[in-house]
Amino acid sequence: STTYEHIIVSNPKAGVGLVTVNRPKALNALFSPLIVELNGALKDLDSSKTIGAIVITGNDRAFAAGADIKEMKDLTFSAAYGDDFIENWSDLTVRIKKPIIAAVRGYALGGGCELAMMADILYCSKSATFGQPEIKLGTIPGAGGSQRLTRAIGKSRAMELILTGDTFDGQKAAEWGLASKAFETPQECLDGAIETAEKIASYSKIAVKAAKEVVNKSQDQGIKEGVDFERRVFHSLFGSKDQKIGMAAFAAKEKPKWSDE
Ligand code: CO8
Numbered sequence: 650s651t652t653y654e655h656i657i658v659s660n661p662k663a664g665v666g667l668v669t670v671n672r673p674k675a676l677n678a679l680f681s682p683l684i685v686e687l688n689g690a691l692k693d694l695d696s697s698k699t700i701g702a703i704v705i706t707g708n709d710r711a712f713a714a715g716a717d718i719k720e721m722k723d724l725t726f727s728a729a730y731g732d733d734f735i736e737n738w739s740d741l742t743v744r745i746k747k748p749i750i751a752a753v754r755g756y757a758l759g760g761g762c763e764l765a766m767m768a769d770i771l772y773c774s775k776s777a778t779f780g781q782p783e784i785k786l787g788t789i790p791g792a793g794g795s796q797r798l799t800r801a802i803g804k805s806r807a808m809e810l811i812l813t814g815d816t817f818d819g820q821k822a823a824e825w826g827l828a829s830k831a832f833e834t835p836q837e838c839l840d841g842a843i844e845t846a847e848k849i850a851s852y853s854k855i856a857v858k859a860a861k862e863v864v865n866k867s868q869d870q871g872i873k874e875g876v877d878f879e880r881r882v883f884h885s886l887f888g889s890k891d892q893k894i895g896m897a898a899f900a901a902k903e904k905p906k907w908s909d910e
C-alpha cells in the first residue's frame with residue numbers, strides 16, 4: 650500500500666476507509682502536497698472492492714485551520730489564474746462516488762471549513778470551531794465556501810460570517826443544519842462517524858452509489874457555476890495589495906494595515 654507524508658489512511662472497521670489529515674504542527678493547514686495525497690488516497694479508496702464509505706478527520710485540535718497562508722502569501726494573480734490554483738480541491742466532490750463523512754474536531758477554518766462542507770455528511774464535536782476568516786487576510790473564500798455555506802445555513806447568516814470573519818462552534822453548526830450531528834466529545838465524534846460509515850458500508854454498493862448521486866443532484870444545479878466564479882474572483886484578489894498585506898501580516902504575527910488597494 651502507498652505511504653503518505655501528510656495523511657494517514659487506515660481501515661478501522663470492515664468497509665470503512667479512514668483518512669486522517671496529519672500535519673499537526675501547522676494545525677493541518679492544507680497545502681498542495683497534502684491535497685495531492687488526499688486526492689490520491691480518496692481515489693484508491695473509491696476504487697477499492699471492499700471499502701463502502703470514507704471518513705475524513707484531523708485531530709482534536711484541528712480538522713484543518715485553512716489553506717496554507719504561507720504557501721499563498723506571495724502568489725500572484727497570473728500564477729493563481731494560470732495554474733487554476735486549488736482547482737484540484739474539487740476532485741473530492743466530483744470524482745469520488747462513495748460517501749464521505751467529515752468528522753470535524755477542533756478548527757475548521759477557511760479552506761478547512763470548505764473541505765468539511767465538500768463531504769457528503771458533516772459530523773462535528775460541540776467544541777469544534779468553524780468559520781470563513783479570509784476577509785481578515787484581505788481575501789475571500791476560494792474553495793466553495795461562499796456557495797456551500799450559503800446553501801447550508803442561509804444567506805443572512807452566511808453573509809454575516811463571511812463579511813465579519815467570525816467563527817461559530819459545533820453546537821451552532823448542528824443547530825443551523827451545517828452539521829447533521831454535534832457530539833459531546835471529539836472522540837465520540839470520530840467514533841460516531843466511523844459507526845455511520847460502517848452502517849453505510851453494510852448496504853449494496855450499487856444502491857449507495859445511486860443514493861449519493863441522486864441526493865447530490867439536488868445540490869449541484871448551479872453550484873458548479875458559483876464555485877467557478879468564486880475561484881476566479883479569489884484568483885483576482887492575488888492581484889490586490891491587501892491580500893499581500895493581510896497574509897504577510899499573518900506570517901509575521903502582526904496586525905495588518907490595509908491599503909484598500
Ligand atoms: N496556514 C499556514 N499556517 C498556519 C495556518 C494556516 N492557515 N493556521 C495555522 N498555521 C500555523 C501557524 O502559523 C503556527 O505556525 P508556527 O508554529 O510556525 O508559528 C502553527 O500553525 C500554530 O498556529 P498558532 O500558533 O496560530 O495557533 P493558535 O492556537 O494561537 O491559533 C488559529 C489558532 C486561531 C487557528 C490561528 O492559527 C489562525 O488564525 N490560523 C489561520 C486561520 C485562517 O485564517 N484560515 C483561513 C486561511 S485562508 C483560506 O483558507 C483561503 C481559502 C481559499 C480557498 C482554498 C485555497 C487553498
